[in-house]
Amino acid sequence: MAMLTETPAGPVVLSREQIEEIGAALDEIRARVTDDLGERDREYIYSIIKAQRGFEIAGRGLMYLGFLPPFWLAGVAALSVSKILDNMEIGHNVMHGQYDWMREPGLNSRVFEWDTVCPSDQWRHSHNYMHHTYTNIHGMDRDIGYGILRVDEAQPWNPLRLGNPVYAFFLMLAFEWGVMGHDLEVENIVQGKRKWLDVKALLKGQIRKAGRQVLKDYVVFPALTGPLFLSTLAGNFTANIVRNLWTFSIIFCGHFPSGVQTFSEEDCAEETQGEWYVRQMLGSANIDGSRLFHIMSGNLSHQIEHHLFPDLPANRYPEIAPEVKALCEKHGLPYNTGSFSQQIGSVWAKLFKLALPPVLAGKPQPAGVIVVRRGQDSEVGV
Amino acid sequence: MVGLIDLVEKLTTPHPLDRYLELVRPTFTLRQMRAEITHVRRSAVGSVTLTLRPTRQWQGHVAGQYVQIGVVIDGVRHTRCYSPVNSDRRRDRHIELTVKAHPHGLVSNYLHENAIPGMVVDLAPAAGIFHLPEQRPDRIVLITGGSGITPALSMLRTLATEGYAGKVLFLHYNRSPEYVPHRTELEALALQHNNFRVEMLYPELGTDANFSYDELERLAPWFASAQTYLCGPPGLMKAVRTVYEAEQLADRLHSEEFVLTVAPGDPATAEGEITFSGSGKTIENTGASLLEQAEVAGLTPEYGCRMGICFTCTAVKRTGCTRNLRTGEVDADPDQPIQLCINAPVGDVDIAI
């Protein structure tokens, strides 16, 4: 697939001055939004919370009529929507500190918990800190393949990689469990870089959190429906799977479609704020869609805006997206976006392609953008 | 009841039950205390008196204590402390707060202008050690100035309801009579109880003198044998303390500071001291971010990105004023979680790490 930025003359080169200009423009957007935060954002997040609670109660209630297939299906749908909203537009965004300014104890990033098996404090470490600080830097951002998948040419190939799409498929089904295990860095334990002792506390937290979730979805609620125990259990299980498929797909569209660039640790040493912004833009991808689609994806369909401003309330991303896009166009930078089918298709194509050894997979794509850092060109991989 | 709530919370996990109930009605909560404003009265100039009906968790207050209330202004929840002014024997469990609108007081101005019956506020349990002892002293002096009147008002009303037989002097300083909240009621109390003496003085009008030994001696010659409760602006506090110390009566003087949180002058200057109250360390402010200064002081607060995006370094600022290094915004609200890596102290600050 052709790089969005590839010009007949080769890759786009970003000069130092351009980078500083981009940084200043983005700082200004940020300041404008922070100044404007208020009642509107509060109403927005509470309306989403209200909707989520409504779907949850409806979903649980419909399970009492689960012996009738249409009601069972409606129950599963309501519960799936509830879990998706809880995880994405509420959980993910609240835990990014997007609503901390409201000083609402129930919406504070440090104490919020979400409806998934991963304890929120562990997720905040692996996601808010590791992934968002070191976005797409090899060896630092563990979201590049999550320690299981080959999603980038710079990850070495070995025969085990042949299973790449299969691993991805299973990760998709069990996504919440994958997210839970992420902070353990299992592959580092296997390689002896991390001791079991170091992860004891993490495991304890996981058992506690996952235990509660499992108890609720697979024991208590099914038991409350008495003779419908199995039907409710199956319904809850299905809703969890639906949520997994959806979150996996949206999240994978954020960084793995073609045209997204990755970086080396060396490139990113002593990064300026402007360089950091540019890396976030080159390393993320958006998905086009309706307002409802954006809400259901927690506005992670605006992954580029989210990566530039992870702590701004997500409902602001659609508002600022045109400005970010215009800024990219001005400097000839890619603004990686496409329909959901385009982006997810490109993700799976990549997962298949990178399963193959480099000789069969063909030549890696050339760098689309060259960033001049500290006076030197730094090639960014594709 | 608690057992049942716990059980239901197994079902609502990971969200506490209150996060569901408050969506139905803000006063419907099980654990979190709130209060509904039932009456609003604006009688004295510049202040408003609110009657609050707390939710069932309210345990009452002891005359002289304060409560914390929280209101949402432009999307942000702000909390402030006020002393209830009603008798602590009030039967209907309602509380009455008198709030003086300070020129730069965000919450007090908001309440003064916007409070209406039906409004719901957050409420924290009554706290504070500035209150009458259970075993009432034989003689009591209450000295207050400005909005410092509120805890003393609660004390006097409580003494009135319980038919206190000892002597009381209620001495209040203010700018002029219209500014004194509950003035007519205070005068009525003095008429009903001949053991209560209520004196309101207005030094700024030129009719009365400032607080002095002679003044106190004239109004309550027995003051040395009384317990004295003092609350008011710094000038008054200092004058009273000086007299009591000179008379070696410091142990009979009980006082409560009322601090106004106002942002200090120039946010860019590095002045004051940082207290890390969790570890008992105090250092001179150098103007760097709180995270860097904490590390220089030998502390190891949790951190991640060090650039304000991951919220790992969030800690509670107890008191003082901080400046956000990214936005320049200054925040002087007490007990607020802040990000240490992008906030610098402005003047004295207390961080709970």
Ligand code: FES
């Ligand atoms: S260390 Fe990441 S926000 Fe302060």
